[in-house]
Amino acid sequence: MAMLNEERKEELITLTQRMIQIKSYSGEEKAVTEEMRRFCEKHSFTDVTTDRYGNCICRIKGSRPGKKLLFDGHMDTVPVPDPSKWSHDPFGAEIADGKMYGRGTSDMKGALSAMLAAAAYYAEDLKGDFPGEICVAGICHEECFEGVASREVSRLVKPDYVVIGEASQLNMKIGQRGRAEIVVETFGVPAHSASPEKGVNAVYKMCGVIEAIRRLTPPCHEVLGKGILELVDVKSSPYPGASVVPDYCRATYDRRLLTGETKESVLALIKALLDEMMEKDPQLKASVSYSSGRETCWTGETIEAERFFPGWLYDKEEEWVKDIYREMKAIGLDPSITNYDFCTNGSHYAGEAGIKTIGVGPSLETLAHTIDEYIELDQLMKVVESYYGVMRAILK
Ligand SMILES: [Zn+2]
Numbered sequence: 001m002a003m004l005n006e007e008r009k010e011e012l013i014t015l016t017q018r019m020i021q022i023k024s025y026s027g028e029e030k031a032v033t034e035e036m037r038r039f040c041e042k043h044s045f046t047d048v049t050t051d052r053y054g055n056c057i058c059r060i061k062g063s064r065p066g067k068k069l070l071f072d073g074h075m076d077t078v079p080v081p082d083p084s085k086w087s088h089d090p091f092g093a094e095i096a097d098g099k100m101y102g103r104g105t106s107d108m109k110g111a112l113s114a115m116l117a118a119a120a121y122y123a124e125d126l127k128g129d130f131p132g133e134i135c136v137a138g139i140c141h142e143e144c145f146e147g148v149a150s151r152e153v154s155r156l157v158k159p160d161y162v163v164i165g166e167a168s169q170l171n172m173k174i175g176q177r178g179r180a181e182i183v184v185e186t187f188g189v190p191a192h193s194a195s196p197e198k199g200v201n202a203v204y205k206m207c208g209v210i211e212a213i214r215r216l217t218p219p220c221h222e223v224l225g226k227g228i229l230e231l232v233d234v235k236s237s238p239y240p241g242a243s244v245v246p247d248y249c250r251a252t253y254d255r256r257l258l259t260g261e262t263k264e265s266v267l268a269l270i271k272a273l274l275d276e277m278m279e280k281d282p283q284l285k286a287s288v289s290y291s292s293g294r295e296t297c298w299t300g301e302t303i304e305a306e307r308f309f310p311g312w313l314y315d316k317e318e319e320w321v322k323d324i325y326r327e328m329k330a331i332g333l334d335p336s337i338t339n340y341d342f343c344t345n346g347s348h349y350a351g352e353a354g355i356k357t358i359g360v361g362p363s364l365e366t367l368a369h370t371i372d373e374y375i376e377l378d379q380l381m382k383v384v385e386s387y388y389g390v391m392r393a394i395l396k
Pocket of ligand 1: 107108166368
């Protein structure tokens, strides 16, 4: 196995730096797709396409039929609100003390670059003689819509296996909690605040609802942990409210989803509570639903979805998980097998589509979205070996 010589190491570092130097907030990923294409054209990729949302799909077909393995890495990053707080230029990709600094180094252009490099070098080392197909997809709009743009990639590629490259410190992640954004609304009657008895104050009504929801116990999973139902914001209308009793109030909850939970089952608990409260209080009018988002892609296409991204979990004892683990050990890596603490595109692949999915990425997950985000070059290099391990396990 040839893997990473000095020339390849240098090429991977340069690719990652160029990716970091491109600012690519959600919906602005076009230049990243061009960078990916440039790399693929230098190597033995079969084809590179972009879909309607602007995801970039890079494929290498093997010489024989076999499994399709998809590497998924998102191209968008969260913004940099205040560059002056950084000790390195967030778009400079400066290297110091074995670390590359910049927005997206850990989350997750380092992983995406390593995926491209691993795919190219693997195919080259085997002179294209392997079964199946390797596909590296750069995904857009992940930061607010986990798994939504991925739906299009999975429809086009139809992978048998997926690798999510979110930071895992080279460990294997076989599950995650999902998440939902739940909106509770109360509807009152407006009145002048000099005679509030003539109206129904939607905020007072909401206070009762919030207290009652707080007494609910969301479910718990022995591996994934707590379901969580946390209030994250409250808004009333009109706002600001000058001399008026507000007739509308909206509260948003972050709910972490466990396996087996459905769109219906998650809302049912809150719905039942509201129904009971409305029966006791004829003045209370309340409803519950999922929030939805709508954004524009760099292609001009609109992406929209209800914010319900399911959780997923595989068993450590499944044959394909053990196969990957064995190959990693054979290469000299020592991954542990655990779960992600946050939500990823795996919500779609594993949670919605039932495709065998594993998370393997470089770096610490706690570095995502931080000031002075960085990736250790050692992690960037090592994850290429991890990806070799996955390819050796699946493409046989
Ligand atoms: Zn990420």
